[in-house]
Amino acid sequence: MDIFSFVIHPLTLEDFYRKFTWVKKLPKSLVKKVNRYIPPFKLSKITGIKSKTGKEIEGYFFTCPLTSEQIINSKQKFVLQKIVDTVQKAKKKGSNIVGLGSFTSVVGDKGISVAENVDIPVTTGNSYTVATALEGTKLAVQKMEMDLKNEVITVIGANGSIGKTVSRLIAKESLRLNLVSRNLDKLKQLSELIKNENKDIEIMYTDQIQKALKESKIIISASGAVKSLINPTDLLSGAVVCDVARPRDVARNIENQRNDILVIEGGLVRIPGNVNFNFDFGIGNQNAYACMAETMLLTLEEKYVNYSLGPDIQIEKVKETMEMAEKHGFQLAGLRSSGKLLTDEKVKNIRDNIQY
Numbered sequence: 001m002d003i004f005s006f007v008i009h010p011l012t013l014e015d016f017y018r019k020f021t022w023v024k025k026l027p028k029s030l031v032k033k034v035n036r037y038i039p040p041f042k043l044s045k046i047t048g049i050k051s052k053t054g055k056e057i058e059g060y061f062f063t064c065p066l067t068s069e070q071i072i073n074s075k076q077k078f079v080l081q082k083i084v085d086t087v088q089k090a091k092k093k094g095s096n097i098v099g100l101g102s103f104t105s106v107v108g109d110k111g112i113s114v115a116e117n118v119d120i121p122v123t124t125g126n127s128y129t130v131a132t133a134l135e136g137t138k139l140a141v142q143k144m145e146m147d148l149k150n151e152v153i154t155v156i157g158a159n160g161s162i163g164k165t166v167s168r169l170i171a172k173e174s175l176r177l178n179l180v181s182r183n184l185d186k187l188k189q190l191s192e193l194i195k196n197e198n199k200d201i202e203i204m205y206t207d208q209i210q211k212a213l214k215e216s217k218i219i220i221s222a223s224g225a226v227k228s229l230i231n232p233t234d235l236l237s238g239a240v241v242c243d244v245a246r247p248r249d250v251a252r253n254i255e256n257q258r259n260d261i262l263v264i265e266g267g268l269v270r271i272p273g274n275v276n277f278n279f280d281f282g283i284g285n286q287n288a289y290a291c292m293a294e295t296m297l298l299t300l301e302e303k304y305v306n307y308s309l310g311p312d313i314q315i316e317k318v319k320e321t322m323e324m325a326e327k328h329g330f331q332l333a334g335l336r337s338s339g340k341l342l343t344d345e346k347v348k349n350i351r352d353n354i355q356y
Contacts (some may be wrong), residue, residue: 004059004299005090006099006292007083008043010035011068011247018266030299036074038065038271042093043279049296050273052329055355057299061279062090064104068226068247071103080108084117085316091120098306099295102246106224110161111309123298123307129244130165130313132290133266135332137170137220137242140264143335143347144240146217154178154216154228156209157223159186164245166220168328170249171198180212196228203339210234221249238354242266246289260353264335264342269293282339297324306349 010016012033017024026034043061050056064086071079083104090098098120101112104122108114114168115122141148153170157163158179169179171194179187179215189206195203206212213219213234222244223229228251231240237260243250244266254263267290268283275286288296298307301324308317335342 002057002096002299002302003094004057004094004097004099004295005062005093006059006101006295007064007086007090007104008101009064009066009068009071009104011102013067014345016065032067032070035065035072038250040082040089040340042089043135045278046166047276047278048274049271050270051300052326053300053327055300055328057070058097059295059299060090061277062086062288068103070276071107072226075311076107076170079121080113080117083107083114087114087118087120087122091118096302097295097298099291100332101289103224105291109186111131115306115309121304123275123295123304123309124161125289125294125308126165126313127308127317128269128297128325129267129290130162130169130318131322132269133166133220133222133242133244133326134169136172136239136264136266136268136295136335137218138336139332140240140242140262141218143334143344144238144262144351146238146240148173148218151218152176152178152204152216152342153220154180154212156180156212156221156249157225157245158184158190158205158217159312160222160224161311162222163220164311165318166222166244168194168197169315169318170220171201176201176202178212178216180207180209181205182207183202195210196302203330213239221245223231223249225249228252230254235261236304237261238351242262252338260350262335262342262347262350263337265339267335268336269325270331271296272335275312276336283336284333284339284341287333287336290328293325293330297321297328297330300324300328
């Protein structure tokens with residue numbers, strides 16, 4: 001049977017505590033020091049994935065113990081070696097390909113350096129993440145009875161590998177686009193590229209997130225920030241936010257304070273078969289993040305090549321992952337927020353609470 005592995009890491013120390021409950025008794029400062037030296041380990045075995053073609057595969061989750069903050073703030077050489085060690089452990093388990101999750105996909109020029117230091121194909125999963133983010137956003141906009149062409153669409157993290165490709169693709173269905181990131185020079189270059197691809201579109205760009213949010217009701221956020229960027233008071237009434245980032249860009253208290261906006265988790269996919277991840281991600285049984293799902297799709301296709309690497313995701317690969325998903329029965333896991341399915345009744349309640 002073909003085997004894949006997927007590398008995850010604790011987003012915060014709280015995630016680390018879920019695995020090692022006894023660690024809660026120790027001071028946080030000590031835990032931060034200790035987990036830097038814990039070797040990578042197998043977290044769980046994944047069984048029951050079955051394509052609608054009949055093919056079955058299995059896989060493993062492997063953990064790189066560093067938190068998001070440690071990955072961002074530690075020396076790249078140290079972090080890269082940790083990720084390489086994790087990938088090599090996955091290979092020894094018989095994996096044919098390895099996916100890089102969350103911040104492990106950012107290190108080393110979006111996975112390129114990892115691929116150069118291992119002898120097994122790797123992917124960030126960003127191509128299928130882009131595909132599902134767009135699909136989820138369009139479904140949410142439809143359910144909120146809005147029209148893409150009538151609204152300003154804001155992409156936060158537009159210079160990133162996901163944000164850049166999302167911007168280029170959503171531009172084909174919109175008339176006004178607002179790009180947000182820290183590097184204005186790169187935003188200008190992206191703006192010019194999109195204008196060359198779409199003659200009738202109006203492009204704005206800024207490094208001021210709150211300003212952009214006050215001018216838009218459709219937001220796709222994929223910043224790659226360690227902490228949340230979007231707070232309850234930042235959004236217009238009736239806004240739709242597709243949060244693709246891990247950790248989340250949208251503050252967790254936003255749904256408790258705002259009943260007039262729709263926040264969805266981007267990149268959630270329902271996996272075919274009787275799947276058992278043997279680990280609870282809090283996103284519902286049978287569901288996985290699109291980056292994980294891309295690794296599964298490549299395994300089902302026996303496409304054991306480096307995929308979705310580097311700062312620029314190819315539009316052709318986004319389309320290819322959509323075709324693979326259709327072939328094998330992978331589909332969007334509905335609209336979900338905080339791990340729960342958003343019913344039509346819930347969406348209607350949000351529409352009814354919009355302040356005009």
